[in-house]
Amino acid sequence: MKWTAKVWKEIEPIYRKIIEMPFIEELQNGTLPLEKFQFYMAQDAFYLENFARSLALIGARSQDTSHALAFIRFAEGAIVVEKALHDSYFQEYGLTERRSISPTTHHYIHFLKSTSALDQVEVAMAAVLPCFWIYKEVGDYIYKNQISAKNPYQKWINTYAGEEFEELVINAKNICDEIADNCTESQQELMTQAFISASRLEFMFWDSAYRLNNWEL
């Protein structure tokens, strides 16, 4: 069995929780309060800037040049494509002020940065995979189950349910399977643990936006 098939089984309960969470349900119905979406967008802008750096670092640390190129392109995509989506939402919803990084965003960013800098590059690749894969699954899920034709968050949904994004995800998954095949069992286990941690953090990222959770002090 491929490594990706094995790890998806591991995070299936987390994925189920994600698609059942109120943030996702209300995003799908278009009823998510704007304040919560704004909080999410503002936090995601911080996330992307840092996530792109992790991807670039993984690219730089990759032995295989085709993997290096793929991760450098992912890094570019994180800044160019995703940032464009944010900028349009920032304009549409009049989001101007720069907020502070929430505890969950802080934790997620630093988990990715330290993993990409200090752990084996294979483990770092596994740590960033949920960012691609879970977004693809969630995007497709929402797209298929949408009831309302008019949704203020449609652009977000279309970005992740689209074919262009699918290609990126397939590429990221294939690279992880290729490198997992050349890993020892204990290295694979570290990859799996990193994948699970990042999946939990994806859940927390939406959950904390729904709760507008920020530092108390």
Ligand SMILES: Cc1ncc(C[n+]2csc(CCO)c2C)c(N)n1
């Ligand atoms: C918390 C959080 N996790 C994942 C993504 C999705 N995402 C961000 S950059 C990128 C790769 C290049 O486009 C992907 C899939 C997000 N926006 N926010």
